[in-house]
Amino acid sequence: MxxxxxxxxxxxxxxxxxxxxxxxxxxxxxxxxxxxxxxxxxxxxxxxxxxxxxxxxxxxxxxxxxxxxxxxxxxxxxxxxxxxxxxxxxxxxxxxxxxxxxxxxxxxxxxxxxxxxxxxxxxxxxxxxxxxxxxxxxxxxxxxxxxxxxxxxxxxxxxxxxxxxxxxxxxxxxxxxxxxxxxxxxxxxxxxxxxxxxxxxxxxxxxxxxxxxxxxxxxxxxxxxxxxxxxxxxxxxxxxxxxxxxxxxxxxxxxxxxxxxxxxxxxxxxxxxxxxxxxxxxxxxxxxxxxxxxxxxxxxxxxxxxxxxxxxxxxxxxxxxGLTSIGEGLSHYVQNFKEMDAYENAIDAGVLPVHRGLTLNDDDVLRKAVIMEMMSNFKLNIAGIEQAFGIDFFDYFADAIKALEPFEQEELVVVDRVAKKIFVNTTGTLLIRNIVMPFDAYLQKIPEDKRRFSKTV
CATH class of the missing domain: 3.80.30.20 (tm_1862 like domain)
Structure with missing residues (x-):
């Protein structure tokens, strides 16, 4: 309950x-x-x-x-x-x-x-x-x-x-x-x-x-x-x-x-x-x-x-x-123009209607793998991440692991340091956005009262 x-x-x-x-x-x-x-x-x-x-x-x-x-x-x-x-x-x-x-x-x-x-x-x-x-x-x-x-x-x-x-x-x-x-x-x-x-x-x-x-x-x-x-x-x-x-x-x-x-x-x-x-x-x-x-x-x-x-x-x-569409690859995101005039003007000029995008750095790619795996399957194979990216997970993500402690205390998350796995239980899935937020390097730079996103609950 x-x-x-x-x-x-x-x-x-x-x-x-x-x-x-x-x-x-x-x-x-x-x-x-x-x-x-x-x-x-x-x-x-x-x-x-x-x-x-x-x-x-x-x-x-x-x-x-x-x-x-x-x-x-x-x-x-x-x-x-x-x-x-x-x-x-x-x-x-x-x-x-x-x-x-x-x-x-x-x-x-x-x-x-x-x-x-x-x-x-x-x-x-x-x-x-x-x-x-x-x-x-x-x-x-x-x-x-x-x-x-x-x-x-x-x-x-x-x-x-x-x-x-x-x-x-x-x-x-x-x-x-x-x-x-x-x-x-x-x-x-x-x-x-x-x-x-x-x-x-x-x-x-x-x-x-x-x-x-x-x-x-x-x-x-x-x-x-x-x-x-x-x-x-x-x-x-x-x-x-x-x-x-x-x-x-x-x-x-x-x-x-x-x-x-x-x-x-x-x-x-x-x-x-x-x-x-x-x-x-x-x-x-x-x-x-x-x-x-x-x-x-x-x-x-x-x-x-x-x-x-x-x-x-x-x-x-x-x-x-099409208008405002987003594309994604291994190390990039790209988005078309959101305004119809800008979208049409680009095509009239003979160029793809790209408005903005992002080239991912190595840290982005690593954190993306962690966050998307947890968002999708409510668990993480830490050993697999370490092998794929050549890192010591608990050292690299020391701050994030520390931030997960309240969720561990609430018995929403299990961080198994021996088996090198993270598990989110059924109740924890209700808060999965909160649980992965500590791994978001960009979010940590924004004061909580300045974050312009929808509420997690």
């Missing part, structure tokens, strides 16, 4: 660690030329993971932290596809597009806000450059259930899409009104049925706890309804309230947000409820059924984490395409 009031003290600003170093460390001195140099020297035997950002939505969901363009105009969508096609042409001059693609993801925005013809055009442009898709490639699309027709789903499945992720957030009427996203249960149930009928076996559903007017009891009902639809995966995210970054979040009355103790109670119940219904916790906020590849990966300790969440497709270079 958790003493929720005591655990509420861990509610502090901290990164979500979809990357390390985190995005605030990216800088504009990493230029288009920097990225071209990276692409020219990449190991061509490494696989590719492709991410396409399709940014348009009809209206704002107040909880959303994504980079979104609100429109109802078809000409804006057509214009964006024109530039996406041109970006692909520019990219193909610097990237060996014959490399094997093992993963492709459409994110947004609302990818299915594009028509069937527009989706066909986008996919056709991609396949004209990237022809070497692995037979078992994971090809996925984020979908707002309010914007999906059978015809659109047919386009996706006919082009090899084998995974969909439905945004649900919460089934409660009052919560839906507060976040400006009215989505009746029947709408979600219909698109889940549609995907299953189309033969898609991997169906994810996104829920968010920490939203306005949520209570322990209302979220219990949301979980019950979600499980009744039998998705193969569930992602249950802690709402990241960052109104200084996202203006639409300022429309949320902060006095209606649940307290950290309530959020902890919700998450503890979520873990118990989903595990009692056949799901296993995967990483920080994902759950999967025993026959899902994520479940099998964590059993083997082979789970990986990238900007799209948890994946089994490790060892690939991530190529981000």
């Amino acid at each position: 958790i003493d929720f009031d005591k655990f509420a003290k861990y509610s502090k600003a901290g990164p979500r660690y979809t990357s390390y170093p985190t995005a605030p460390e990216f800088h504009e001195s990493f230029t288009c030329k920097s990225y071209e140099d990276v692409l020219a020297t990449q190991d061509k035997s490494r696989k590719l993971s492709l991410y396409f950002h399709l940014p348009f939505c009809r209206s704002a969901c107040y909880f959303c932290g994504c980079n979104v363009v609100y429109t109802s105009k078809e000409d804006k969508k057509e214009r964006y596809i024109d530039y996406l096609v041109r970006e692909l042409e520019l990219l193909s001059k610097h990237l060996d597009t014959s490399r094997e693609v093992i993963q492709m993801h459409f994110g947004g925005g609302t990818p299915t806000f594009f028509s069937t013809a527009q989706l066909e055009r986008i996919i056709g442009a991609i396949k004209s450059h990237f022809k070497n898709f692995a037979k078992d490639a994971e090809i996925s699309c984020e979908i707002d259930p309010r914007y999906l027709t059978k015809e659109q789903l047919d386009v996706l499945t006919c082009n090899g899409f084998n995974r969909v992720s439905y945004g649900v957030q919460d089934f409660n009427d009052e919560v839906q009104k507060a976040i400006h996203r009215i989505q009746p249960y029947d709408v979600t149930a219909n698109v889940v049925k549609m995907a299953k009928s189309a033969g898609i076996k991997s169906i994810n559903m996104d829920l968010i706890y920490g939203l306005p007017y949520q209570t322990f009891e209302t979220f219990k009902e949301t979980l019950r309804l979600a499980v009744s639809l039998d998705p193969s995966r569930l992602a249950v995210f802690n709402y990241a309230h960052v109104p200084w970054m996202k203006k639409t979040m300022r429309k949320i009355d902060e006095t209606t947000l649940p307290l950290p103790s309530v959020k902890l109670a919700i998450m503890r119940y979520t873990i118990d409820y989903l595990e009692s219904n056949g799901y296993k916790m995967i990483g920080m906020d994902h759950f999967a059924k025993p026959d899902d590849e994520l479940f099998l990966a964590i059993e083997k300790g082979e789970l990986h984490r990238n900007f799209q969440g948890y994946t089994t497709k490790g060892g690939a270079d991530l190529i981000g395409i």
Whole structure:
């Protein structure tokens, strides 16, 4: 049992660690030329993971932290596809597009806000450059259930899409009104049925706890309804309230947000409820059924984490395409422009639309390996890290190990100095962001009251 009031003290600003170093460390001195140099020297035997950002939505969901363009105009969508096609042409001059693609993801925005013809055009442009898709490639699309027709789903499945992720957030009427996203249960149930009928076996559903007017009891009902639809995966995210970054979040009355103790109670119940219904916790906020590849990966300790969440497709270079997309390699991150004008201007000038990025130093690469392993698999093979990087772990990370002592005393973490392993127990997983923060060299340089991240609890 958790003493929720005591655990509420861990509610502090901290990164979500979809990357390390985190995005605030990216800088504009990493230029288009920097990225071209990276692409020219990449190991061509490494696989590719492709991410396409399709940014348009009809209206704002107040909880959303994504980079979104609100429109109802078809000409804006057509214009964006024109530039996406041109970006692909520019990219193909610097990237060996014959490399094997093992993963492709459409994110947004609302990818299915594009028509069937527009989706066909986008996919056709991609396949004209990237022809070497692995037979078992994971090809996925984020979908707002309010914007999906059978015809659109047919386009996706006919082009090899084998995974969909439905945004649900919460089934409660009052919560839906507060976040400006009215989505009746029947709408979600219909698109889940549609995907299953189309033969898609991997169906994810996104829920968010920490939203306005949520209570322990209302979220219990949301979980019950979600499980009744039998998705193969569930992602249950802690709402990241960052109104200084996202203006639409300022429309949320902060006095209606649940307290950290309530959020902890919700998450503890979520873990118990989903595990009692056949799901296993995967990483920080994902759950999967025993026959899902994520479940099998964590059993083997082979789970990986990238900007799209948890994946089994490790060892690939991530190529981000489209407005604000992020790419990642062994020792770099790169991000496209966030503003449409800047994105278009770069492509008009005949250069890749790189806004900023980062070249990782040796310390970055080491800390990234430690943080991502713990975020993914809730454990760390210290001996393996020592062998891979030629360090004495307990000497190199003396400060971090010292900072873990309170978590050890709370019996959330075991640091086995003899077996050279770190284990995070089930309760500790609720605080995994806090637990890996001591290994973040950049974060330690920022006073706690100056850290501009969402709350960890």
